[in-house]
Amino acid sequence: MQAVRSYKIRGAYNFISQLSAAEKKQGVVCSSAGNHAQGFAYSCNLLKIKGIVFMPTPTPKQKVEAVRRVGKNYIEIVLSGDTYDDAKSAALKYVHHHNKIFVPPFDHKLIVEGQGTVGIEILEQIGKKKIDYLFVPIGGGGLSAGLITYFKEFSPNTKIVGVEPLGCASHESFYRKK
Numbered sequence: 001m002q003a004v005r006s007y008k009i010r011g012a013y014n015f016i017s018q019l020s021a022a023e024k025k026q027g028v029v030c031s032s033a034g035n036h037a038q039g040f041a042y043s044c045n046l047l048k049i050k051g052i053v054f055m056p057t058p059t060p061k062q063k064v065e066a067v068r069r070v071g072k073n074y075i076e077i078v079l080s081g082d083t084y085d086d087a088k089s090a091a092l093k094y095v096h097h098h099n100k101i102f103v104p105p106f107d108h109k110l111i112v113e114g115q116g117t118v119g120i121e122i123l124e125q126i127g128k129k130k131i132d133y134l135f136v137p138i139g140g141g142g143l144s145a146g147l148i149t150y151f152k153e154f155s156p157n158t159k160i161v162g163v164e165p166l167g168c169a170s171h172e173s174f175y176r177k178k
Helices: 008-017 021-026 035-047 061-074 084-098 109-115 117-126 142-154 169-177
Strands: 028-031 051-055 075-079 133-137 159-163
Touching (some): 028 035, 035 051, 075 084, 133 142, 142 159
Parallel strands (some): 051 075
């Protein structure tokens, strides 16, 4: 039910909205293969801040168009590299050379706080009922970190179980290490 059909807008908006006026003037940059890019672009449009999205070259056209649609005139899209890691590397080089602000997809306190607001809604919707287990996708960790932090304070007896699909990058690297 989010404007961009993903919780990712929560983290991007929280991060960008808390930048100083000088930082907002610098402009913002992100790297993403889809959902974070849409949340970032929508936030740039809402806040009237110029942003650049680096996406892997093979990103499906519909995702690129969705980013363009929600970002309107506030977004520039750069297709770079074959993978997300390639796009992120290009984005970070751009940020360094052009003095821009990088808006990460998950690994920053403000992103985690924004994504963690999902926890507020879960507890509001459940009311006074007890939640025994909450199953949370791990992904990059922003949503899971935000939910764990929120539930630790407001529903400390809930057991949180992190889940990943078989074949997922983080799942694969975990098993390769063993």
